[in-house]
Amino acid sequence: MAQSQTEHAEAQLAEIELLLSMFPSQDELEVEQVAYAELRSYVEGTVDCPPNTRPELCVKIRTHTGVDVSLSCTYPTDYPAVLPEIVVRCGELSRAQHTCLVSGLRSYLRENCTGEVCVLPTVDWLRDHIHEYLEQDDGNDDDGAKGTTETQIGETFTRLWIYSHHIYNKSKRKNILEWAKELQLTGFSMPGKPGVVCVEGLQAACEEFWARVKVLTWKRIMIRHREDVPLESVTQNAESLRRFDGFEEAAFNPHGNRGNHMDLGQLFQFLSERGCAQIFQLYFGVEGR
Structure with missing residues (x-):
């Protein structure tokens, strides 16, 4: 070896x-x-x-x-x-x-x-x-940027809640940001211990993101929870279901000897403001406040 x-x-x-x-x-x-x-x-x-x-x-x-x-x-x-x-x-x-x-x-x-x-x-x-x-036809979009945001009946909107034992490595943090943006996913990543990642968008893009992330070297990483919503009508599209406006790395008053621990109260407030308060208990086993 x-x-x-x-x-x-x-x-x-x-x-x-x-x-x-x-x-x-x-x-x-x-x-x-x-x-x-x-x-x-x-x-x-x-x-x-x-x-x-x-x-x-x-x-x-x-x-x-x-x-x-x-x-x-x-x-x-x-x-x-x-x-x-x-x-x-x-x-x-x-x-x-x-x-x-x-x-x-x-x-x-x-x-x-x-x-x-x-x-x-x-x-x-x-x-x-x-x-x-x-030279490929991109669907005749006026601004050339709508190719992957248009949805068709039968597609699925997905939100993945990913848990990691920790996210410290700068390269991994950079990859998470770049891959989410490349795949037109919204959500956030919270580095530190533990690490939390949420991505939302079309199911295929979320699955591609998870396929890339899970093969990196982790002490522990898993999908803690997932939400799948079939897009059954043209009036129900992925954009209307998003809880986040973009994708960002979010830090909540880092503290501890290495600055690797976040204020979970601030995380709960962040989730609550986006209608995701119930996720806190799924991650940490206690109700947020």
Whole structure:
């Protein structure tokens, strides 16, 4: 296992250094420096312990057709044996087009890159294929941003209440925020101990969010409660059922030696204001006040 972990670290470092040589400007490539330094020290043998911080990088690319795209990537410990966590941003894509692009990219990575470093192939794939998604019909929306918010009879609106033993890691907190926004989910994330996450939106998007989050490394994480509402008429849509306006990380008077504990009274008030007071007892076994 130790040898395998070392090999993974060596492959990660080699890829980062290759990317740095290809994208020398910080306008093109940003690398999280603490994680990079820890990774290099481990590979070079100046420290014995594997890095505590997962490497993160962001590549900013301009495609052949002049479209600006950013590619954020976080390496799991076992990368490249497993695929990295990738977020793609492009202001010219509608929501529907973006969803299709993400699906296409995942399929490409699963079929071609499992077990291999994949950031450069991902950059090349985006350059070669993003125009195909920009040309797709997004439902003739006037503003190009309604593709995933329109609902059809037979779809389901879902709200997931997720409990974690704790949420401290900055990378995980960043992923939670970015994935929720990418999938057009609303809700909130409360870091600390315990950790609470609520996401709401169309069922497929909520399931995709949970599929990504649960495979990260956790001491304990579970869906504590879920709400599913069939959208049985065109007058009942996902937007009318939302309890939250957007997705945010919410902190409630952090305290304790490490500032990791929240004021649960403030959390109860936050939930009550959004018509979700009953959830407090499901999480903590006592009635809020």
